Amino acid sequence: MDCSWIPLAIGILFRCRISEDKSRTTVSLCAKVFIWVVLFVVVVTLVSVYTVSHMQINLPSFHSATRSNVRDMLMEIQVRNTTVLSPRPDACEACFSHNFKYVIDNDVMCKLYNDSQEIDLIIFIFTTHQHQQERNAIRQTWLNCTNINKANIRYSFLLGEVSDENIRKLVEDENKIHNDIIKEDFVDTYQNLTYKTIMAFKYAITKCSHAKFVLKTDDDVWVNIPGLLKVLQREKMTLQTAVAGACFHGANPNRNPDSKWYASIQSYPHDSYPGFCSGTGYVTSNNVVNKIFEISKNVPFFHLEDVYVAMCIRKLGYRLHKIAGFNNIRPPFDPCLYKGDNLITSHEVPPEMLISYWNTTCTR
Template identity: 35%
Template sequence: MAIKNIWHSFLQETRSYTHQIKKPFILLLLALTLLFLLFSIAYTTEFSLDTVMYPQNWLTKVMNQTHNKVIDSIWANHNQKHILVPLPNQQIQRRGTTVYYHVAHPSNYQYILDEPDKCKQIPFLVLMVPVAPNQVEARNAIRSTWGNESTVQGKAVITLFLVGLTGGSESEKTQQQLEEESRQHRDLLQSNFVDTYFNLTIKTMVIMDWLATRCPQANFSMKVDSDMYLNMDNLMTLLLAPNTPRQNYITGMVMWNRPVIRDKNSKWYVSEELYPEPNYPTYLLGMGYVFSNDLPEKIVEASKVIKPFNIEDAYVGACLKHLDIAPSSPPDPSQFRAYLGQYIREDFFRVITTILGSPQQLIDIWKDVKRPT
């Protein structure tokens, strides 16, 4: 009734000034007032988006049980939107005008698939592979190549894959397949973040959390992408070298003074709101970097105060800068290669990591490199 009276009074006032004010201005004023009244109604009735009812598919149910409510989603790539509604006492970061995501700190997320006892036998090295839920072929290629090497130069190695949640009509089927794959191989970790390119920072921080909470006793860990060739012998030689530090050590392909991309059409766009500096701190290219296993806990702690942004490897660099830990150049920088170009067998004897084009290419090259000479 009070709102109705306010509206009636406003109309009376408006009519009295009609001869002085132009019609477009009156319409604008009416629209603004109506908007104000709608917000007033929302406030007085304690209306929130959380009270709106949405169809409860499998993904929404899982997210509701943990941290997020997914309202509207198009999942194909990071340029398309996914909107997360905050539950009480949660923070949402905003990117541009359409994309929202939770802060990267891993305490915002929980594990759906886990292997909490995987490190009971205390591995020397843990390989953590972020991979999309539907990339079964990539996981199987790794399982049959470098991920199958459980002992290298007498040191125990384990390989684990981390996935998030997928969406769309195939989400429930994909989840069932992941659970079956997990039962078969016991090497899958899954957390309840939405698995998109834009959320790679979250994915990396969940990796760090798993290492800090489930496997702190390992000596070294490596975050390595699923499209990589990894020479395990060369990696182990690097880690066993007497001058390789066992604490505060991280190495790979070092990036110095890399400018922040401000082009909104770029895959690597970061707004000034998320990261105001013109250049990133020194960081390791995300394709594959290895680190002493005291660092995950420290990086997770740093992430509590370092504002997240969507370039995952640069974000780890920002956490390291906060910790006053400088990334190290490898003894032979040419061992961490982006691309080798035309296949030459001898090149793969020398590298530690390089990017490949497909899971089948990994299998073919691995077979050729391992064949007797």
């Protein structure tokens, strides 16, 4: 505790004059003010000492973290196509303009390496900057069939923007090694996943238009690629006018403000959704992706991306198609199940589990 102010305080106190009245001795106004100031300083000092000693706060780090949090808060205030002053309408006229710019753009991801080559599928994987371990685990396991984006299956990890320069730099360095990241300048938050979806669809129709099918998934999902290819072959006609996966035809908005999936009355005034195919993994044709991208300009923004896609599907007169094997949960692990024809996706599979599953063989 720094007590260097005490001698100065004593000197000032003695300089304050004590005046005498006939009946009593009074402390001058100077002394009174000074005493209150001293008491205040003592209290503040004691509180500071207690905070530092008992809560073990590193003040420089605390101030730095505070500044970073303020920046993040300011970025998250970004209101772009999302301001809702009245209940969200079901349709609009060119109200949702996806006018963000690429920060990282890998044109080579859909490059054809010979005249006879085709791209059967492009996979868009939603991730965050901090999830490098998840991305590496996926690259080492179920993405190995892509042959580093040179086979008939291609993929990309999708990101928005963040304020932290250090993690931005790490992602830039990662992309220089793998060349498999797409990033635009919208703020990368859960509330902005619809922007990420539209970014994926825009990329599919402008830079990978020769791909036949599109899969959207997350970085904590196991995808059984051989099983998925069989589904695409079987459902190829259906997918020209449908989105397929773990689809639900009846769902109600969550009105609990504490929920991850909260939707206010203003953002969605209806009592039920038009259904949705879980964003943990859904597949469709590039034809449908093209139509969704175009119709989205007239469908007001909604923050739950899989519900938003269903809104566009309903507007187009297309349908949601439930396919067995797409799971928005994690079924108990059985290598013969996970590598057979009856499971396509499994959700909430962390990196170490993903690698373990991949290295376990079916013995029956």
